[in-house]
Structures are given as C-alpha cells and as structure tokens.
Amino acid sequence: MGAGGRTSVPPSPKKPEFNPLKRVPCSKPPFTLCQIKKAIPPHCFKRFVLRSFSYLIYDLVLASLFYYVATNYFPSLPQPLPYVAWPIYWAMQGCIFTAFWALAHECGHQAFSDYQWLDDTIGFILHTFLLTPYFSLKYSHRRHHSNTGSLERDEVFVPKKKSALKWWAKHFNNPLGRFLEISIQLTLGWPLYLLFNITGPPYDWLACHYDPYGPIFSDRQRLQIYVSDAGMLFTFSCWPKG
Numbered sequence: 001m002g003a004g005g006r007t008s009v010p011p012s013p014k015k016p017e018f019n020p021l022k023r024v025p026c027s028k029p030p031f032t033l034c035q036i037k038k039a040i041p042p043h044c045f046k047r048f049v050l051r052s053f054s055y056l057i058y059d060l061v062l063a064s065l066f067y068y069v070a071t072n073y074f075p076s077l078p079q080p081l082p083y084v085a086w087p088i089y090w091a092m093q094g095c096i097f098t099a100f101w102a103l104a105h106e107c108g109h110q111a112f113s114d115y116q117w118l119d120d121t122i123g124f125i126l127h128t129f130l131l132t133p134y135f136s137l138k139y140s141h142r143r144h145h146s147n148t149g150s151l152e153r154d155e156v157f158v159p160k161k162k163s164a165l166k167w168w169a170k171h172f173n174n175p176l177g178r179f180l181e182i183s184i185q186l187t188l189g190w191p192l193y194l195l196f197n198i199t200g201p202p203y204d205w206l207a208c209h210y211d212p213y214g215p216i217f218s219d220r221q222r223l224q225i226y227v228s229d230a231g232m233l234f235t236f237s238c239w240p241k242g
C-alpha cells in the first residue's frame with residue numbers, strides 16, 4: 001500500500017458523447033427503388049386469381065370450423081372450462097379474422113388479382129364484415145405506404161419529435177408503460193385512428209375516415225366513402241339484437 005494506505009484513482013478518460021443521430025442514415029441510399037424491384041424475380045409480381053381465392057377459402061374453412069366447434073361443444077363443457085375455452089377461441093378466431101383483414105388490405109393494393117373490380121368487391125365485402133371502411137382506408141393507406149415514417153407526410157404513424165412529447169410521456173418509457181401503450185394501441189388504437197385520426201398527420205379539421213367530406217379525401221373519392229359508410233351501416237344492422 002502506498003502512503004497512508006490510500007491509493008489515488010486516476011480520472012477515467014471521459015467517454016465520447018454518444019450521438020444517436022450519427023447512426024441514422026440521412027443521405028440517399030446507393031441504390032434506387034427501381035433497382036430493388038429489378039432484383040426481385042418477376043414471378044413474385046404475378047397475381048393469380050385461383051391462388052388468391054385459395055387463401056380466402058382456406059381462411060373461411062378455418063373460421064367456420066372454429067365457430068362450429070365453439071358453438072356446438074363449448075356449452076356442454078363442465079365448469080369452469082368454458083372460461084378457458086372461450087378466450088382461446090377469441091384469440092384463434094381473431095387470428096383468422098386478421099387474415100381476412102390482411103386479404104382485404106391486399107385488395108386495396110390491387111394485389112389480389114389483375115382485375116380492379118374483383119379486388120374492390122372482395123376487399124369491400126371482407127373489410128365491411130370487419131367494420132373497416134374499405135374505400136376510405138384504401139385511399140388514405142396508399143399515402144401511408146408512399147411516405148412511411150415521414151415526419152411530414154406519413155398518413156398513419158407520424159413519428160413525434162422529442163419536443164412535441166407530452167409531459168407524461170417520460171413516465172411510459174419503461175416496460176410497464178410500454179405494455180400499457182401497446183395494450184391500448186391493440187384494443188382502442190384502430191377505431192380511434194379511423195374516427196379521430198389519432199397518430200395521423202395534422203389536418204385543418206377533423207380527419208375522420210367515415211366523413212366523405214373529410215380532408216383526407218379528394219372530391220372524386222367522396223362517393224366511394226359514402227359506399228364504405230353504407231357498408232358499415234349494413235354490418236351494424238346485421239348484428240344480433242337484444
């Protein structure tokens with residue numbers, strides 16, 4: 001030991017300050033979108049009506065099977081098994097219904113077939129069944145894909161600047177907070193987005209997907225927004241009463 005049993009600790013060299021912005025690519029990538037498309041085999045861009053319908057029928061069969069098993073066998077299960085069986089059914093049927101939603105979403109991108117009238121018909125039926133306004137989403141969603149992640153032009157998930165975060169945001173920056181945020185996003189996020197444009201870009205007035213005169217849509221799209229709304233009303237009218 002040295003004098004007095006004390007050792008002097010040399011000051012640790014100051015760590016260079018971490019700048020996350022240095023990791024963010026700000027310049028254009030050394031390739032174009034066109035080059036990426038050319039690198040993908042041409043058959044990947046081909047649409048086959050029969051194959052598309054096979055996915056739809058596959059999902060229909062599964063959904064019908066789940067429904068049949070649940071409604072015919074669950075009521076005769078001994079207590080408390082129904083309390084376990086029904087949530088499992090909801091989760092499984094939810095996955096299949098999400099597959100319907102994804103198929104309708106592909107119709108909105110005209111990826112289901114080469115015929116727009118067929119894509120719009122299938123997409124409209126499936127999305128309307130799931131209470132999603134097909135044409136409204138089709139038009140707004142296209143802008144989302146062409147501007148994904150843009151602070152100025154994204155249509156669905158506009159990233160927030162740090163300065164725009166509310167005072168309570170820092171309290172959610174932990175595992176429990178993120179769990180709560182994700183839970184709210186997965187349950188209320190979708191209807192709140194459609195109704196009130198939550199997480200969407202700012203507009204001069206309320207950007208509601210059910211409003212044919214809303215600022216999201218152009219004049220030539222408004223008639224189809226009425227059609228989407230009529231589909232929603234029809235679905236609601238089919239719900240069991242009482």
Ligand SMILES: [Zn+2]
Binds near residue numbers: 105109141145
């Ligand atoms: Zn999409």
